Amino acid sequence: xxxxxxxxxxxxxxxxxxxxxxxxxxxxxxxxxxxxxxxxxxxxxxxxxxxxxxxxxxxxxxxxxxxxxxxxxxxxxxxxxxxxxxxxxxxxxxxxxxxxxxxxxxxxxxxxxxxxxxxxxxxxxxxxxxxxxxxxxxxxxxxxxxxxxxxxxxxxxxxxxxxxxxxxxxxxxxxxxxxxxxxxxxxxxxxxxxxxxxxxxxxxxxxxxxxxxxxxxxxxxxxxxxxxxxxxxxxxxxxxxxxxxxxxxxxxxxxxxxxxxxxxxxxxxxxxxxxxxxxxxxxxxxxxxxxxxxxxxxxxxxxxxxxxxxxxxxxxxxxxxxxxxxxxxxxxxxxxxxxxxxxxxxxxxxxxxxxxxxxxxxxxxxxxxxxxxxxxxxxxxxxxxxxxxxxxxxxxxxxxxxxxxxxxxxxxxxxxxxxxxxxxxxxxxxxxxxxx
Ligand code: ATP
Numbered sequence: 001x002x003x004x005x006x007x008x009x010x011x012x013x014x015x016x017x018x019x020x021x022x023x024x025x026x027x028x029x030x031x032x033x034x035x036x037x038x039x040x041x042x043x044x045x046x047x048x049x050x051x052x053x054x055x056x057x058x059x060x061x062x063x064x065x066x067x068x069x070x071x072x073x074x075x076x077x078x079x080x081x082x083x084x085x086x087x088x089x090x091x092x093x094x095x096x097x098x099x100x101x102x103x104x105x106x107x108x109x110x111x112x113x114x115x116x117x118x119x120x121x122x123x124x125x126x127x128x129x130x131x132x133x134x135x136x137x138x139x140x141x142x143x144x145x146x147x148x149x150x151x152x153x154x155x156x157x158x159x160x161x162x163x164x165x166x167x168x169x170x171x172x173x174x175x176x177x178x179x180x181x182x183x184x185x186x187x188x189x190x191x192x193x194x195x196x197x198x199x200x201x202x203x204x205x206x207x208x209x210x211x212x213x214x215x216x217x218x219x220x221x222x223x224x225x226x227x228x229x230x231x232x233x234x235x236x237x238x239x240x241x242x243x244x245x246x247x248x249x250x251x252x253x254x255x256x257x258x259x260x261x262x263x264x265x266x267x268x269x270x271x272x273x274x275x276x277x278x279x280x281x282x283x284x285x286x287x288x289x290x291x292x293x294x295x296x297x298x299x300x301x302x303x304x305x306x307x308x309x310x311x312x313x314x315x316x317x318x319x320x321x322x323x324x325x326x327x328x329x330x331x332x333x334x335x336x337x338x339x340x341x342x343x344x345x346x347x348x349x350x351x352x353x354x355x356x357x358x359x360x361x362x363x364x365x366x367x368x369x370x371x372x373x374x375x376x377x378x379x380x381x382x383x384x385x386x387x388x389x390x391x392x393x394x395x396x397x398x399x400x401x402x403x404x405x406x407x408x409x410x411x412x413x414x415x416x417x418x419x420x421x422x423x424x425x426x427x428x429x430x431x432x433x434x435x436x
Pocket of ligand 1: 040041042043055056129130131133135136175176177181
């Protein structure tokens with residue numbers, strides 16, 4: 001495909017002025033060093049789609065690390081990471097933006113004589129090793145050509161047609177994680193796989209190329225999938241393409257899981273409206289639903305292998321072992337607020353929201369809302385000091401008595417400090433009589 005010439009300067013101008021200024025400054029710094037510089041990848045894709053993206057991947061035809069240091073100095077920022085072996089670095093700007101800087105990686109793809117000019121060939125080879133045409137676009141940043149869209153592989157046309165296409169026939173074999181990336185982009189943008197891309201993908205899956213992917217990379221892909229807004233649709237695609245078995249032979253995404261997952265966006269809005277302090281880790285809800293078909297032991301061993309944190313593994317254990325019991329309690333006709341509080345107090349927000357989703361029951365939702373907004377915030381006004389004032393020596397009865405007052409207060413029976421103190425006094429007397 002011959003390279004098309006488009007200029008996206010006008011689209012760039014619509015960005016926040018700070019970011020626009022930053023990109024043109026990067027171009028000027030490269031001008032002074034007589035280097036060609038480009039912004040590439042996801043930023044360019046999303047710019048054309050009109051989607052906000054602050055991933056600034058800068059590619060320079062020269063030494064990436066040296067250029068990163070130069071950028072840091074000129075932009076009064078700092079180099080926060082350097083990878084000598086890859087020739088890449090990360091610069092944090094004064095305004096808190098991050099720039100990933102790399103050199104064109106021409107050395108891996110040398111094909112002497114095939115490319116007409118050195119400047120374009122370096123970049124072209126860098127872009128050719130990327131995953132899909134829509135991610136192989138670049139924009140030149142040097143002043144003279146600022147905003148020039150570099151499109152060797154028809155990426156712009158594919159973006160406009162809504163197609164995900166690989167750049168060469170061995171792409172999925174070279175790097176099977178591209179299978180997961182393709183399904184992520186298909187769902188995120190509501191695009192389609194190009195016909196040949198689809199066939200090559202199915203072929204690669206049949207060849208079991210995914211078996212060769214390290215668990216670390218698989219885990220990374222899974223997390224990226226679960227963090228997408230369209231996670232449920234992507235999981236359905238993983239099921240359809242028979243990809244879940246590469247994580248675990250028993251893993252599946254059934255119509256039932258899919259139906260429960262369709263409640264997650266609603267639950268997310270519900271939590272937002274509660275205006276509580278914690279942030280809901282939505283991706284963990286998808287994970288909890290995904291591992292549902294596994295036994296506790298299977299789920300635990302899978303998540304341990306995938307190096308999913310212990311904190312999340314504990315949530316899976318809860319879901320598999322105690323959710324039914326908690327749901328039964330919340331559905332009981334005469335349940336007391338103190339019982340609800342004691343049953344829910346050790347649960348994370350994700351576990352609570354999970355209960356709401358699987359219960360499909362408004363009573364459960366109302367109880368959990370009441371717990372989050374009221375019950376868990378209830379504090380006693382009386383303390384151990386009051387017990388000492390009432391003439392008792394510190395001991396095990398303190399905890400027991402305060403617990404009893406709290407139960408009464410949770411049940412709405414003690415409104416004032418005096419009421420708490422009176423009840424405390426009565427309770428301590430009873431305790432003493434029992435002891436005698
Ligand atoms: P996202 O919006 O999900 O962050 P992205 O395209 O910006 O998408 P990154 O993972 O940050 O994704 O990758 C940046 C760029 O690096 C991509 O646009 C693509 O050009 C290239 N890339 C990433 N992963 C691969 C891969 N497995 N094979 C080839 N190129 C890749």
